[in-house]
Amino acid sequence: MIEAEGLSKRxxxxxxxxxxxxxxxxxxxTGFLGPNGAGKSTTMRMILGLDKPSGGNVRIDGKRYKELxxxxxxxxxxxxxxxxxxxxxxxxxxxxxAKSNRLSPKRVDEVLDxxxxxxxxxxxxxxxxxxxxxxxxxxxxxxxxxQVLLFDEPVNGLDPEGILWIRRFMHRLAEEGRTVFVSSHxxxxxxxxxxxxxxxxKGKLISQCSTEEFVAQATENTVLVRSPxxxxxxxxxxxxxASIRDDGESLVVSxxxxxxxxxxxxxxxxxLHELSPQRGxxxxxxxxxxxxxxxxHAALGDAAPAQPADLMPLGK
Ligand SMILES: Nc1ncnc2c1ncn2[C@@H]1O[C@H](COP(=O)(O)OP(=O)(O)OP(=O)(O)O)[C@@H](O)[C@H]1O
Numbered sequence: 001m002i003e004a005e006g007l008s009k010r011x012x013x014x015x016x017x018x019x020x021x022x023x024x025x026x027x028x029x030t031g032f033l034g035p036n037g038a039g040k041s042t043t044m045r046m047i048l049g050l051d052k053p054s055g056g057n058v059r060i061d062g063k064r065y066k067e068l069x070x071x072x073x074x075x076x077x078x079x080x081x082x083x084x085x086x087x088x089x090x091x092x093x094x095x096x097x098a099k100s101n102r103l104s105p106k107r108v109d110e111v112l113d114x115x116x117x118x119x120x121x122x123x124x125x126x127x128x129x130x131x132x133x134x135x136x137x138x139x140x141x142x143x144x145x146x147q148v149l150l151f152d153e154p155v156n157g158l159d160p161e162g163i164l165w166i167r168r169f170m171h172r173l174a175e176e177g178r179t180v181f182v183s184s185h186x187x188x189x190x191x192x193x194x195x196x197x198x199x200x201x202k203g204k205l206i207s208q209c210s211t212e213e214f215v216a217q218a219t220e221n222t223v224l225v226r227s228p229x230x231x232x233x234x235x236x237x238x239x240x241x242a243s244i245r246d247d248g249e250s251l252v253v254s255x256x257x258x259x260x261x262x263x264x265x266x267x268x269x270x271x272l273h274e275l276s277p278q279r280g281x282x283x284x285x286x287x288x289x290x291x292x293x294x295x296x297h298a299a300l301g302d303a304a305p306a307q308p309a310d311l312m313p314l315g316k
Contacts, residue, residue, distance in 0.1 A: 001061055002059070003022075005021050006020070016042040016203055020203065024181045028179075029170045029193055030197070031193060035201065040152070060074060089124060095108050109121075115135040130158060147179060149178055153184055154184075174195075195210060197211050220254055223252070223254075224251070225250060225274065242255050
Protein backbone atom coordinates (compact mmCIF):
# COMPACT_ATOMS: atom_id res chain seq x y z
CA MET A 1 0.00 0.00 0.00
CA ILE A 2 1.17 3.53 -0.79
CA GLU A 3 -0.15 6.50 1.21
CA ALA A 4 0.56 10.14 0.43
CA GLU A 5 -0.41 12.89 2.85
CA GLY A 6 -0.28 16.53 1.85
CA LEU A 7 2.59 15.79 -0.52
CA SER A 8 4.09 18.86 -2.20
CA LYS A 9 7.14 19.60 -4.33
CA ARG A 10 8.34 22.99 -5.41
CA UNK A 11 11.03 23.59 -8.04
CA UNK A 12 11.79 27.31 -7.84
CA UNK A 13 8.60 29.04 -8.94
CA UNK A 14 6.94 25.82 -10.14
CA UNK A 15 4.71 24.00 -7.67
CA UNK A 16 4.99 20.61 -9.39
CA UNK A 17 3.00 18.73 -6.73
CA UNK A 18 0.47 20.61 -4.63
CA UNK A 19 -0.77 19.15 -1.32
CA UNK A 20 -1.53 15.72 -2.76
CA UNK A 21 -3.17 13.04 -0.58
CA UNK A 22 -4.11 9.62 -1.89
CA UNK A 23 -3.79 5.92 -1.17
CA UNK A 24 -2.98 3.05 -3.52
CA UNK A 25 -4.38 -0.33 -2.46
CA UNK A 26 -2.94 -3.79 -3.00
CA UNK A 27 -4.49 -6.32 -5.37
CA UNK A 28 -5.57 -3.66 -7.87
CA UNK A 29 -4.01 -1.85 -10.79
CA THR A 30 -4.21 1.84 -9.97
CA GLY A 31 -3.74 4.29 -12.81
CA PHE A 32 -2.05 7.60 -12.10
CA LEU A 33 -3.51 9.86 -14.71
CA GLY A 34 -2.82 13.41 -15.73
CA PRO A 35 -1.54 15.33 -18.74
CA ASN A 36 2.12 16.05 -19.40
CA GLY A 37 3.56 18.18 -16.65
CA ALA A 38 0.79 17.34 -14.15
CA GLY A 39 3.33 16.08 -11.60
CA LYS A 40 3.13 12.30 -12.01
CA SER A 41 6.85 11.60 -12.38
CA THR A 42 7.71 13.99 -9.55
CA THR A 43 5.25 12.18 -7.28
CA MET A 44 6.69 8.80 -8.24
CA ARG A 45 10.21 10.04 -7.59
CA MET A 46 9.15 11.21 -4.13
CA ILE A 47 7.57 7.80 -3.39
CA LEU A 48 10.91 6.24 -4.30
CA GLY A 49 12.97 8.65 -2.23
CA LEU A 50 14.64 10.11 -5.34
CA ASP A 51 13.19 13.57 -4.67
CA LYS A 52 12.64 15.15 -1.27
CA PRO A 53 9.12 16.51 -0.68
CA SER A 54 8.87 20.25 0.04
CA GLY A 55 5.91 19.34 2.28
CA GLY A 56 3.91 16.33 3.44
CA ASN A 57 5.04 12.75 3.24
CA VAL A 58 4.52 9.47 1.45
CA ARG A 59 4.77 5.96 2.89
CA ILE A 60 5.10 2.49 1.42
CA ASP A 61 3.53 -0.14 3.66
CA GLY A 62 3.70 2.38 6.49
CA LYS A 63 7.36 3.36 6.02
CA ARG A 64 9.15 6.15 4.23
CA TYR A 65 11.43 4.87 1.47
CA LYS A 66 14.60 5.70 3.41
CA GLU A 67 13.32 3.64 6.38
CA LEU A 68 13.06 0.46 4.29
CA UNK A 69 15.74 -2.09 5.21
CA UNK A 70 15.98 -3.68 1.80
CA UNK A 71 14.09 -1.35 -0.55
CA UNK A 72 14.13 -3.58 -3.65
CA UNK A 73 12.38 -6.32 -1.69
CA UNK A 74 9.57 -3.91 -0.83
CA UNK A 75 9.18 -1.75 -3.90
CA UNK A 76 10.23 -2.15 -7.53
CA UNK A 77 10.02 0.57 -10.16
CA UNK A 78 10.31 1.14 -13.85
CA UNK A 79 11.01 4.82 -14.37
CA UNK A 80 13.19 4.87 -17.46
CA UNK A 81 13.48 1.76 -19.62
CA UNK A 82 16.65 3.00 -21.30
CA UNK A 83 18.48 3.19 -17.98
CA UNK A 84 20.83 0.33 -18.76
CA UNK A 85 24.45 0.07 -19.91
CA UNK A 86 24.10 -0.46 -23.70
CA UNK A 87 26.99 -2.93 -23.98
CA UNK A 88 25.82 -5.12 -21.12
CA UNK A 89 23.65 -8.12 -21.85
CA UNK A 90 20.21 -8.27 -20.25
CA UNK A 91 21.41 -11.06 -17.96
CA UNK A 92 24.61 -9.19 -16.99
CA UNK A 93 22.60 -6.04 -16.25
CA UNK A 94 20.24 -7.94 -13.95
CA UNK A 95 23.11 -9.85 -12.29
CA UNK A 96 24.86 -6.58 -11.55
CA UNK A 97 21.65 -5.15 -10.07
CA ALA A 98 21.06 -8.31 -8.02
CA LYS A 99 24.61 -8.30 -6.70
CA SER A 100 24.62 -4.63 -5.77
CA ASN A 101 21.35 -5.12 -3.86
CA ARG A 102 22.33 -8.39 -2.18
CA LEU A 103 19.65 -10.36 -4.02
CA SER A 104 20.03 -13.98 -5.08
CA PRO A 105 21.59 -14.45 -8.58
CA LYS A 106 19.06 -17.26 -9.08
CA ARG A 107 16.31 -14.68 -9.21
CA VAL A 108 17.84 -13.24 -12.44
CA ASP A 109 16.80 -16.21 -14.57
CA GLU A 110 13.40 -16.32 -12.89
CA VAL A 111 12.60 -12.71 -13.78
CA LEU A 112 14.00 -13.11 -17.32
CA ASP A 113 11.57 -15.98 -17.74
CA UNK A 114 8.67 -14.02 -16.21
CA UNK A 115 9.04 -11.24 -18.77
CA UNK A 116 9.79 -13.56 -21.70
CA UNK A 117 13.42 -12.48 -22.30
CA UNK A 118 15.18 -15.81 -21.65
CA UNK A 119 15.99 -16.35 -25.34
CA UNK A 120 17.68 -12.96 -25.72
CA UNK A 121 19.20 -12.79 -22.24
CA UNK A 122 22.78 -12.77 -23.55
CA UNK A 123 22.22 -10.11 -26.19
CA UNK A 124 23.42 -6.51 -25.73
CA UNK A 125 20.66 -4.52 -24.06
CA UNK A 126 21.70 -1.52 -26.18
CA UNK A 127 20.33 -3.31 -29.26
CA UNK A 128 16.93 -4.00 -27.69
CA UNK A 129 13.71 -2.59 -29.13
CA UNK A 130 11.70 -0.31 -26.85
CA UNK A 131 9.32 -3.18 -26.04
CA UNK A 132 12.23 -5.44 -25.02
CA UNK A 133 13.77 -2.64 -22.99
CA UNK A 134 10.47 -2.16 -21.15
CA UNK A 135 10.42 -5.88 -20.37
CA UNK A 136 13.97 -5.68 -19.09
CA UNK A 137 13.01 -2.70 -16.92
CA UNK A 138 10.07 -4.68 -15.53
CA UNK A 139 12.36 -7.66 -14.87
CA UNK A 140 14.64 -5.33 -12.89
CA UNK A 141 11.66 -4.00 -10.91
CA UNK A 142 10.68 -7.59 -10.04
CA UNK A 143 14.17 -8.71 -8.94
CA UNK A 144 13.45 -8.33 -5.22
CA UNK A 145 9.97 -9.90 -5.62
CA UNK A 146 8.43 -6.73 -4.15
CA GLN A 147 4.79 -6.35 -3.15
CA VAL A 148 4.66 -2.77 -4.44
CA LEU A 149 5.40 -1.86 -8.06
CA LEU A 150 5.58 1.54 -9.75
CA PHE A 151 5.61 1.98 -13.51
CA ASP A 152 6.06 5.43 -15.04
CA GLU A 153 4.47 5.64 -18.51
CA PRO A 154 5.26 1.97 -19.29
CA VAL A 155 3.41 1.84 -22.62
CA ASN A 156 4.75 5.03 -24.16
CA GLY A 157 5.93 4.35 -27.69
CA LEU A 158 5.05 0.64 -27.65
CA ASP A 159 3.30 -1.18 -30.49
CA PRO A 160 -0.14 -2.77 -29.86
CA GLU A 161 1.39 -6.16 -29.03
CA GLY A 162 3.73 -4.58 -26.48
CA ILE A 163 0.87 -2.58 -24.96
CA LEU A 164 -1.29 -5.70 -24.63
CA TRP A 165 1.57 -7.62 -23.04
CA ILE A 166 2.15 -4.88 -20.43
CA ARG A 167 -1.58 -4.61 -19.69
CA ARG A 168 -1.90 -8.36 -19.09
CA PHE A 169 1.27 -8.42 -17.03
CA MET A 170 0.03 -5.62 -14.76
CA HIS A 171 -3.25 -7.47 -14.22
CA ARG A 172 -1.35 -10.61 -13.32
CA LEU A 173 0.81 -8.75 -10.79
CA ALA A 174 -2.30 -7.29 -9.16
CA GLU A 175 -4.00 -10.70 -9.10
CA GLU A 176 -0.99 -11.93 -7.13
CA GLY A 177 -2.01 -9.37 -4.51
CA ARG A 178 0.63 -6.75 -5.31
CA THR A 179 0.13 -3.00 -5.31
CA VAL A 180 0.51 -1.84 -8.92
CA PHE A 181 0.73 1.91 -9.53
CA VAL A 182 0.99 2.93 -13.19
CA SER A 183 1.26 6.46 -14.53
CA SER A 184 0.02 7.42 -17.95
CA HIS A 185 -1.41 10.27 -19.94
CA UNK A 186 -3.12 7.84 -22.36
CA UNK A 187 -6.77 7.77 -21.44
CA UNK A 188 -7.91 4.75 -23.43
CA UNK A 189 -5.04 2.65 -22.15
CA UNK A 190 -5.81 3.48 -18.54
CA UNK A 191 -9.51 2.75 -19.11
CA UNK A 192 -8.50 -0.79 -20.06
CA UNK A 193 -5.65 -1.31 -17.61
CA UNK A 194 -6.61 0.39 -14.36
CA UNK A 195 -9.35 -0.66 -11.96
CA UNK A 196 -8.72 2.38 -9.77
CA UNK A 197 -7.71 5.88 -10.77
CA UNK A 198 -5.88 8.72 -9.14
CA UNK A 199 -6.29 11.72 -11.39
CA UNK A 200 -4.20 14.85 -11.01
CA UNK A 201 -3.96 18.13 -12.87
CA LYS A 202 -1.44 20.90 -12.24
CA GLY A 203 -0.10 18.97 -9.26
CA LYS A 204 -3.49 18.79 -7.50
CA LEU A 205 -5.75 15.82 -6.87
CA ILE A 206 -8.81 15.88 -9.12
CA SER A 207 -10.27 12.50 -8.26
CA GLN A 208 -9.56 9.18 -6.61
CA CYS A 209 -12.07 6.40 -7.27
CA SER A 210 -12.63 3.32 -9.40
CA THR A 211 -12.36 3.80 -13.16
CA GLU A 212 -16.06 2.98 -13.53
CA GLU A 213 -17.08 5.49 -10.88
CA PHE A 214 -14.88 8.14 -12.46
CA VAL A 215 -16.65 7.78 -15.79
CA ALA A 216 -20.10 7.33 -14.22
CA GLN A 217 -19.88 10.41 -12.01
CA ALA A 218 -18.79 12.63 -14.84
CA THR A 219 -20.83 11.41 -17.76
CA GLU A 220 -24.43 10.53 -18.33
CA ASN A 221 -25.36 6.92 -18.96
CA THR A 222 -27.94 6.63 -21.71
CA VAL A 223 -29.67 3.85 -23.64
CA LEU A 224 -29.74 3.57 -27.41
CA VAL A 225 -32.97 2.20 -28.89
CA ARG A 226 -33.60 1.19 -32.51
CA SER A 227 -36.98 0.00 -33.63
CA PRO A 228 -39.17 -0.03 -36.76
CA UNK A 229 -41.92 1.49 -34.52
CA UNK A 230 -39.86 4.31 -33.14
CA UNK A 231 -42.67 6.90 -32.99
CA UNK A 232 -44.89 4.64 -30.88
CA UNK A 233 -42.09 3.91 -28.44
CA UNK A 234 -41.06 7.56 -28.28
CA UNK A 235 -44.52 8.69 -27.19
CA UNK A 236 -44.80 5.88 -24.61
CA UNK A 237 -41.39 6.83 -23.17
CA UNK A 238 -42.33 10.50 -23.18
CA UNK A 239 -45.50 9.78 -21.18
CA UNK A 240 -43.32 8.19 -18.48
CA UNK A 241 -41.10 11.24 -18.29
CA ALA A 242 -37.94 9.86 -19.97
CA SER A 243 -35.79 12.40 -21.70
CA ILE A 244 -35.28 11.48 -25.34
CA ARG A 245 -33.00 12.48 -28.19
CA ASP A 246 -34.37 11.36 -31.55
CA ASP A 247 -32.19 11.35 -34.65
CA GLY A 248 -34.90 9.79 -36.85
CA GLU A 249 -33.34 6.33 -36.89
CA SER A 250 -32.79 5.76 -33.21
CA LEU A 251 -33.60 7.17 -29.77
CA VAL A 252 -31.11 8.00 -27.07
CA VAL A 253 -32.96 7.74 -23.77
CA SER A 254 -31.75 9.14 -20.47
CA UNK A 255 -33.33 9.02 -17.04
CA UNK A 256 -34.76 5.53 -17.46
CA UNK A 257 -33.42 2.11 -16.62
CA UNK A 258 -32.67 -0.15 -19.62
CA UNK A 259 -34.87 -2.98 -18.26
CA UNK A 260 -37.81 -0.62 -17.90
CA UNK A 261 -37.43 0.51 -21.51
CA UNK A 262 -37.40 -3.12 -22.69
CA UNK A 263 -40.50 -3.92 -20.61
CA UNK A 264 -42.33 -0.88 -21.92
CA UNK A 265 -41.54 -1.93 -25.50
CA UNK A 266 -42.85 -5.44 -24.80
CA UNK A 267 -46.04 -4.05 -23.19
CA UNK A 268 -46.66 -1.88 -26.25
CA UNK A 269 -45.84 -4.72 -28.68
CA UNK A 270 -42.97 -2.71 -30.13
CA UNK A 271 -40.28 -4.76 -31.88
CA LEU A 272 -36.75 -3.76 -30.87
CA HIS A 273 -33.77 -3.96 -33.20
CA GLU A 274 -31.36 -2.64 -30.62
CA LEU A 275 -31.43 -1.80 -26.91
CA SER A 276 -27.95 -1.01 -25.69
CA PRO A 277 -26.40 0.92 -22.81
CA GLN A 278 -24.20 3.84 -23.91
CA ARG A 279 -21.41 4.56 -21.52
CA GLY A 280 -19.36 7.71 -21.35
CA UNK A 281 -15.71 7.61 -22.28
CA UNK A 282 -12.86 8.34 -19.94
CA UNK A 283 -12.03 11.31 -22.10
CA UNK A 284 -15.51 12.81 -21.70
CA UNK A 285 -15.19 12.28 -17.96
CA UNK A 286 -11.87 14.09 -17.97
CA UNK A 287 -13.20 17.11 -19.77
CA UNK A 288 -16.26 17.21 -17.52
CA UNK A 289 -14.30 16.91 -14.29
CA UNK A 290 -11.42 19.18 -15.11
CA UNK A 291 -13.92 21.97 -15.80
CA UNK A 292 -12.14 25.28 -16.21
CA UNK A 293 -8.62 23.90 -15.88
CA UNK A 294 -7.63 25.48 -19.16
CA UNK A 295 -4.08 24.25 -19.09
CA UNK A 296 -5.38 20.77 -18.50
CA HIS A 297 -7.71 20.90 -21.50
CA ALA A 298 -4.93 22.14 -23.71
CA ALA A 299 -2.77 19.21 -22.72
CA LEU A 300 -5.61 16.75 -23.29
CA GLY A 301 -6.30 18.27 -26.66
CA ASP A 302 -2.66 17.76 -27.57
CA ALA A 303 -2.69 14.15 -26.54
CA ALA A 304 -6.02 13.07 -27.99
CA PRO A 305 -5.57 13.49 -31.75
CA ALA A 306 -2.33 11.53 -31.72
CA GLN A 307 -4.16 8.61 -30.11
CA PRO A 308 -7.44 7.97 -31.93
CA ALA A 309 -7.94 4.90 -29.76
CA ASP A 310 -8.19 7.28 -26.78
CA LEU A 311 -11.66 8.17 -27.93
CA MET A 312 -12.85 4.60 -27.46
CA PRO A 313 -15.58 4.25 -24.87
CA LEU A 314 -14.66 2.60 -21.63
CA GLY A 315 -14.66 -1.17 -21.78
CA LYS A 316 -14.61 -1.51 -25.56
N1 LIG B 1 13.96 18.72 -11.75
C1 LIG B 1 13.07 19.65 -12.07
N2 LIG B 1 13.38 20.96 -12.04
C2 LIG B 1 12.48 21.92 -12.34
N3 LIG B 1 11.19 21.67 -12.70
C3 LIG B 1 10.82 20.39 -12.75
C4 LIG B 1 11.72 19.31 -12.45
N4 LIG B 1 11.04 18.12 -12.59
C5 LIG B 1 9.79 18.46 -12.97
N5 LIG B 1 9.65 19.82 -13.07
C6 LIG B 1 8.42 20.53 -13.41
O1 LIG B 1 7.39 20.04 -12.57
C7 LIG B 1 6.19 19.90 -13.28
C8 LIG B 1 5.69 18.46 -13.18
O2 LIG B 1 6.56 17.62 -13.95
P1 LIG B 1 6.43 16.04 -13.99
O3 LIG B 1 7.54 15.53 -14.87
O4 LIG B 1 6.35 15.52 -12.62
O5 LIG B 1 5.02 15.85 -14.70
P2 LIG B 1 4.42 14.54 -15.38
O6 LIG B 1 2.98 14.53 -15.01
O7 LIG B 1 5.22 13.35 -15.01
O8 LIG B 1 4.59 14.83 -16.90
P3 LIG B 1 4.96 13.83 -18.10
O9 LIG B 1 3.69 13.11 -18.44
O10 LIG B 1 5.38 14.78 -19.17
O11 LIG B 1 6.07 12.94 -17.63
C9 LIG B 1 6.45 20.38 -14.70
O12 LIG B 1 6.06 21.72 -14.78
C10 LIG B 1 7.94 20.22 -14.82
O13 LIG B 1 8.46 21.14 -15.75
